[in-house]
Amino acid sequence: MSSLKRLIIIGAGPGGYVAAIRAAQLGAQVTIVEAQAVGGVCLNWGCIPSKTLLHLVDLGERARHAAAWGLTFEGPIGFDLKRMIARKNEVVQSLVKGISTLFKQWNIQQVTGRGELVTDRQVRVTDAQGGITHLEAEAIIVATGSSWPQLPQFPIDGERVISSKEALDLTEIPRSIIIVGGGVEGCEFACLFSGLGSQVTVVEMMPRLLPTEDDDVMAILTREFKKRKIQLALNTTIHDWQSTTEGIQATLSSGQSVVADTMLISVGRRMNSRGLGLETVGVKTGSREEIVVDEHMETTVPGVYAIGDVTGKSMLAHVASAQGKVAVAHALGTPQSMNYDVIPAGIFTLPEIGRVGVTEQQANERGLQISVGRFRYGGLGKAQAVGEITGQFKIIADKQSQKILGMHIIGPHAADLIHEGALAMQHGLTVTDVADMIHAHPTLSEGLMEAAEDVDGLAIHQARKRT
């Protein structure tokens, strides 16, 4: 590695803070600039807060089920949203504090304010009071993330019309809510609010929920949404709406009218590439305002890097972190490249979704010859024991080589379970490799073994298929 290098990172989200710590570990002198909160959207207003709340809803629902199985309670189980939010804030604060502690341990200098590139080696930071700090380094990493929706047709007022940020700080459960957008965020919030007891209507422009997920997964999720009595308006947009004292009155493109206390806008995040001095320095941005980067995360200006949402590659926290490590490695003279082939991801709906690699539909569109194996949660002793029987494991493999091309799980702990598939894909393993590995009993992981065996029709706990 080269001699000690100074590095400035703008933005302390899951991309920026991971890059900062890694750079310090490798001997760099790091300054990190953050305008709002260490941990970024993910930790403060995204992944962690929503999972904290969804977990409580899940726990409450499971406890209600368990009441029929002999678990007794003094009274009915309910949700106190004010206390749930307080608990969420405690979790967030503790994690934010944890990152600040790591910064101190690694001698990372933290500067509060908005960072802006003055040259390709200089950053000007303006704090809330207008105070200015000048910083200089041999390399700069831009990790400014993406912003909440700012669509002209849906101005966020924070009361009736809200974004995910406000949705995670509501202290009263809305009786009814319209969710605009049936993507990952929209689906997670549909589960959260329906669990809390709100009447939920999801309005999605596309003909299905979660357009990039596997059809099997989507079908099971759609059925679960029906069980939750979530109203789905697919192939539909909001034609017109107004905010009245009664709430939101919306007319859908189908002609249907929906009245709700609140409307959550879950579409239209924008990359935060404005006001960073990119034009001055010559950093190129694309048509979606994303910062253009190469495989080392370097922008069109040598020594200036960009990672995370602002690069428009992926809106996943863990991809931002991986990009951060790659950018640091390159900046410090030991180049690595980003590989986007194996990226596991979780969707924290109820039930949860875990995915990696191609879907069956994507494989077919690409003309790949594939074999598919499936196994239901209901066939697992562990799933029956814990009373969580809804869900499916699915493996997609190359027909000839049997190499795993994709894995899709919907059901409890899917986002944790998916990593076995991701590791298998990362190392080019086949379905036989997974099927032949002994899986501990009783566990949900056995579902992966059974799905792998099912590719050849050899799953043990599966009804015999008629031939």
Next chain:
Amino acid sequence: MEPQDLRYHKEHEWIRVEGTKATLGISNFAQDALGDVVFIDLPDVGATLAAEAELGEVESTKATSTIYSPVTGSVVQINQELEDHPELLNQDPYGRGWIAVLELSNPAEVDLLMTAEQYEAFLTSQA
């Protein structure tokens, strides 16, 4: 003994014909084979179904299975009680566990279905 006034399909659905309408459900054999039913995805009122087309899906602790319409017709009524009490399919498959009422498009199709006696013989032959 299967109820005598019903007609049966080989996929284990039954229908009860009254005039031009037919109430349908799943047989005792079907509910037993399914195990505890946890959810039924009912058709929409107004939907038109061909004979042997998919009517809905039923999810049990064992499997998710398709229910087929034994006859052609349009859905005029569905048993909404099943939305909150899918266990009625197990408890009373020929009574409160009915699934839907169809307006028959082609009443002659009914004659193609099995009588109770034939269905019982069919079950024995499958055993």
